Amino acid sequence: MNEVRIKVIDRREFLVTSGAAIAALTALTSGALARETKDPTKLLQEITGGAAPTEGKVKLEMPEIAENGATVPVKVSVDSPMTDKDYCESVTLIATKNPSVYVCAFKFTPDSGKAWVSTRIRMAQTQEVWAVAKMSDGKFYIGKTTVKVTIGGCGG
Amino acid sequence: MLNRRDFIQLALATLAVTGSVEGFRRALADESLTQDQLLAFKPKGQVTLIHVTDIHAQLVPIYFREPDVNLGVGPMKGLPPHLTGEDFLKHYGIRRGTPDAYALTYLDFAELAKKYGKVGGMDRVATIVKAIRAERGDDRCLVLDGGDTWQGSYTSLQTQAQDMVDVMNALGTSAMTAHWEFTFGAERVQELIEQLKFPWLAGNVIDAQWEEPVFKAWEMFERGGVKVAVIGQAFPYTPVANPRHMIPGWSFGIREKMVQKHVNDAREAGAELVVLLSHNGYDVDRKLASRVKGIDVVLVGHTHDATPQVERVGKTILVSSGCSGKFVSRLDVEVKDGRMAGFTYKLIPVFSDVITPDADMRKLITEIRKPHEKVLNEVLGTTETPLYRRGNLAGTFDTLITTALMEERDAEIALSPGFRWGPSLIPGQQIRAEDVYSQTAITYPEVYRTEMTGKRLKEILEDVCDNLYNPDPYYQQGGDMVRTGGILFDIHPYEKMGNRIQNLRLKRTGEPIEASKNYVVTGWASVNPGVEGPPVWELVMNWIRKQKTISIPEQRDVRLVT
Numbered sequence: 001m002n003e004v005r006i007k008v009i010d011r012r013e014f015l016v017t018s019g020a021a022i023a024a025l026t027a028l029t030s031g032a033l034a035r036e037t038k039d040p041t042k043l044l045q046e047i048t049g050g051a052a053p054t055e056g057k058v059k060l061e062m063p064e065i066a067e068n069g070a071t072v073p074v075k076v077s078v079d080s081p082m083t084d085k086d087y088c089e090s091v092t093l094i095a096t097k098n099p100s101v102y103v104c105a106f107k108f109t110p111d112s113g114k115a116w117v118s119t120r121i122r123m124a125q126t127q128e129v130w131a132v133a134k135m136s137d138g139k140f141y142i143g144k145t146t147v148k149v150t151i152g153g154c155g156g
Numbered sequence: 157m158l159n160r161r162d163f164i165q166l167a168l169a170t171l172a173v174t175g176s177v178e179g180f181r182r183a184l185a186d187e188s189l190t191q192d193q194l195l196a197f198k199p200k201g202q203v204t205l206i207h208v209t210d211i212h213a214q215l216v217p218i219y220f221r222e223p224d225v226n227l228g229v230g231p232m233k234g235l236p237p238h239l240t241g242e243d244f245l246k247h248y249g250i251r252r253g254t255p256d257a258y259a260l261t262y263l264d265f266a267e268l269a270k271k272y273g274k275v276g277g278m279d280r281v282a283t284i285v286k287a288i289r290a291e292r293g294d295d296r297c298l299v300l301d302g303g304d305t306w307q308g309s310y311t312s313l314q315t316q317a318q319d320m321v322d323v324m325n326a327l328g329t330s331a332m333t334a335h336w337e338f339t340f341g342a343e344r345v346q347e348l349i350e351q352l353k354f355p356w357l358a359g360n361v362i363d364a365q366w367e368e369p370v371f372k373a374w375e376m377f378e379r380g381g382v383k384v385a386v387i388g389q390a391f392p393y394t395p396v397a398n399p400r401h402m403i404p405g406w407s408f409g410i411r412e413k414m415v416q417k418h419v420n421d422a423r424e425a426g427a428e429l430v431v432l433l434s435h436n437g438y439d440v441d442r443k444l445a446s447r448v449k450g451i452d453v454v455l456v457g458h459t460h461d462a463t464p465q466v467e468r469v470g471k472t473i474l475v476s477s478g479c480s481g482k483f484v485s486r487l488d489v490e491v492k493d494g495r496m497a498g499f500t501y502k503l504i505p506v507f508s509d510v511i512t513p514d515a516d517m518r519k520l521i522t523e524i525r526k527p528h529e530k531v532l533n534e535v536l537g538t539t540e541t542p543l544y545r546r547g548n549l550a551g552t553f554d555t556l557i558t559t560a561l562m563e564e565r566d567a568e569i570a571l572s573p574g575f576r577w578g579p580s581l582i583p584g585q586q587i588r589a590e591d592v593y594s595q596t597a598i599t600y601p602e603v604y605r606t607e608m609t610g611k612r613l614k615e616i617l618e619d620v621c622d623n624l625y626n627p628d629p630y631y632q633q634g635g636d637m638v639r640t641g642g643i644l645f646d647i648h649p650y651e652k653m654g655n656r657i658q659n660l661r662l663k664r665t666g667e668p669i670e671a672s673k674n675y676v677v678t679g680w681a682s683v684n685p686g687v688e689g690p691p692v693w694e695l696v697m698n699w700i701r702k703q704k705t706i707s708i709p710e711q712r713d714v715r716l717v718t
Contacts, residue, residue, distance in 0.1 A: 061413075063409045064409070064410060064628075064630040064631050065393055065396055065631060065633070066396075067364075067395040067396055067400060067407060067408065067409075068395075068400065073367075073407075126653075146631075148622070148626075148631050150396060150619055150622075150623065150633075151615070151616055151619045151620075152396045152397065152400075152683045
């Protein structure tokens with residue numbers, strides 16, 4: 001995985017497995033307002049400029065039930081050739097019921113080789129998580145999954 | 157339990173057929189059983205899989221009442237194992253009052269228990285395993301343990317599962333997977349794995365930080381000239397359903413992709429028969445079998461379902477062998493062209509009075525129990541009514557526990573986990589200390605007493621209910637509903653989370669539970685670290701000693717609305 005180079009645009013701490021190099025850390029340009037919204041649809045519209053993203057191409061892997069809501073593993077991969085002409089530009093993670101629904105965003109270049117990230121996020125409650133991919137042709141794709149954050153106990 | 161109306165209906169139906177009440181009694185008495193009948197089997201193919209699961213450390217014979225409510229939701233509605241009572245008998249073509257009906261359903265439990273006796277006992281299980289091995293030849297047999305073997309008794313708690321490791325080694329087990337085993341803590345688990353004479357397989361457990369495999373995922377065996385791969389799948393929600401702090405470094409999960417990888421790896425290594433030794437639970441395995449390709453047999457554990465026939469999902473078959481040593485599954489498989497071409501199956505009920513105990517195993521069990529006999533055999537009282545736990549909503553043994561906790565800890569509400577393990581007692585039976593431990597012997601037994609808002613209480617009930625009735629089995633945890641004392645409510649299993657618990661009231665006053673009001677709640681088996689309180693068995697035993705005679709009617713506090 002050493003060939004995976006990811007440009008990251010977020011202040012949050014995150015884990016990139018396999019020691020992938022972090023190429024850049026810059027501020028997200030879409031503005032602070034969207035980041036602080038509690039409305040996931042509003043944030044999504046902000047990212048896509050109002051366009052409805054297509055379901056598919058984005059594979060979002062999370063556990064069905066979180067073992068620890070404070071640190072839930074996330075893996076996102078986007079089906080893209082990652083060539084100069086056709087690549088995934090960014091992936092934004094949205095936790096639809098967190099106090100702040102914006103989680104983080106990852107930026108890629110064709111040099112990234114793969115549009116693939118692995119991190120951990122905090123989740124306040126059972127909710128749907130969205131991963132929104134922006135492609136170089138301006139199209140948007142979305143992957144969704146539900147993660148249950150449970151009180152636990154009583155099993156068996 | 158046979159209620160009065162059922163009994164009258166049965167009696168009338170029998171009268172219609174036989175013309176007399178005596179005929180009804182004779183119909184029951186006609187069934188005589190022998191060990192040969194129980195073991196009778198037409199062998200097939202090259203390989204025999206012997207499956208035991210969820211023994212829950214029950215070394216000696218017990219009674220075990222099957223559930224009266226076991227509801228399936230979503231795509232699983234009405235499918236096995238979600239059949240109980242008459243529906244179960246009808247589906248499998250079993251006559252009421254027969255040994256099979258006694259073993260597989262709750263119907264006429266107390267009456268039939270007196271007639272057909274206890275079930276299980278690892279010395280009887282050993283006899284069955286030895287007999288199958290002798291008949292088929294050792295080189296054709298695999299003895300596979302689906303987990304939840306180490307926990308559930310006084311002796312296993314006292315010996316930190318040493319007793320069960322010794323017994324399963326003596327049984328000649330070929331491989332195991334796990335769930336409650338993990339509640340002895342990571343260090344003890346590693347220690348005991350060292351002692352196993354067979355592989356411990358858990359392909360879905362990874363290091364929580366580095367995501368590397370912790371245990372061996374699968375083992376290749378050669379049996380009857382066939383390469384058999386056994387893949388272990390531990391209970392996916394162990395760190396959620398049980399204390400995560402006892403196994404802080406390990407992460408679980410269904411990990412479908414990983415299961416597929418293990419299957420592919422095994423096939424590439426030449427496996428002609430691929431067996432998933434699973435502790436997923438029935439519905440999870442039914443879904444998994446429809447999505448992971450290349451598994452021939454899933455040996456289902458966790459949900460304690462005793463199904464007398466296999467279920468098919470595509471080319472995969474599901475075998476589920478009950479719990480508490482009450483059943484042993486025998487599956488003979490014919491392998492052709494690198495996969496299963498045919499099979500014969502029998503779920504063998506372990507009738508303790510019919511199966512001769514194996515002398516060696518009996519000796520080992522006697523040795524294990526000897527230092528503890530005095531504690532085990534203390535008589536606390538007598539029960540006039542059946543005491544049992546299984547069933548989605550309530551069990552009388554749990555009502556006993558919640559009542560005892562409320563009184564002993566002076567609380568208005570009690571919560572008790574919806575565990576599926578724990579044997580039953582029949583009317584007239586003495587309640588011994590061992591019986592209490594067999595319902596409560598866990599490594600986190602502290603009874604808490606706390607104040608909780610009505611809102612929080614409702615959230616807990618909804619949360620647990622979703623673990624039982626989420627329409628997607630991958631979001632279920634496989635336990636029954638949390639047991640309650642002091643409150644009344646309706647359950648709407650087909651509703652969405654948040655709307656399943658309705659009409660929640662305080663039993664004492666009949667008043668609705670108020671969201672903002674505080675209530676004094678007691679309970680046990682909290683998964684959080686640092687919980688303080690006396691062990692649950694101590695309070696329950698004290699309470700029974702004071703009552704002397706116990707009579708617990710079937711609980712009516714929870715109303716199922718379907």
